[in-house]
Amino acid sequence: MNAIEAFKVQYEKLNCESAQAIIVEKLSQVGLAPKLYGVFNGGRIEEYIPSECATVDDLEQIELSLAVMRKLARFHSLDLPLEKLPKQMDFIVSMEQFSQELDEREMEEYSLEDQKCIKEIFKFENQKELTWVNKIISRISKFLVPSHGDLHPNNILLKHNYESIDDRVMLIDYDMCGYFYRGYDIAYFLRMRRTWNQN
CATH class of the missing domain: 1.20.5 (Single alpha-helices involved in coiled-coils or other helix-helix interfaces)
Known part of the structure; x- marks a missing residue:
């Protein structure tokens, strides 16, 4: 480098x-x-914040899980300074740039095996496909909300000092956040609250 x-x-x-x-x-x-x-x-x-991470057992309490969902709903309602593009679709942008910038000289930088793979990929009408996908994304982007992206028990703090059940819950670790669909966070949380292994 x-x-x-x-x-x-x-x-x-x-x-x-x-x-x-x-x-x-x-x-x-x-x-x-x-x-x-x-x-x-x-x-x-x-x-x-004096607190501890939630456990799977903690989240078996329906009141606590509902409090997490209410906090998540507040987060989903915010307008954050992030690109309003589905975060899991970043590869589309990368692929588009790659297909536009790649030329014969750059191909020489890759191994023969990689060159073969790249040529196979570009046999498809990539630009047409990417244009179509981007058109679909632009139509559904209005349904995107800020997504936590990693809502497992270790990213849910339970405060030691609190005034209400909602005040007890604090979501942390927003490093994976980006705009995505509301259902992703909900489904991820519901799965992790039952299957997360904290050992």
Whole structure:
């Protein structure tokens, strides 16, 4: 890796960390995340909240699971400074860029086996397919909401000091968040509340 590539990697990492910090700050303002006290290269300083991670047994309590769902509903209703594109569809953008930028000179950088695979891929009408998929996405994007993306018990704090069941629950670790469909978080949570292994 040369100096320019190293700088690019570091720059992208800092941009990603900055975006996450902005999101956490916005969420903390509405009580959906711990307060953010500072950001540094490689991490953040956040409020310490006396609490413990939820367990599968905790989430068997229907009142607690409902409180998690209410917190999630509040999160889903926010307007976050994120690209409103389904996060799991990022590969489409990458594929589109790849297909546009690839030329014969760049093909030589790949092994013969990889070149063969790439040529097979480009036998398909990729650009036409990508255009079609993007058209579909643009039509369904209005149904997208901010998605936590990783709502398992370890990312649900149960505060030691709280005023209500809803106040007891704090969602954390928004590093996987992006715009996606509401049902994804709900289905993921319902699955993980029964199957998560915390050992």
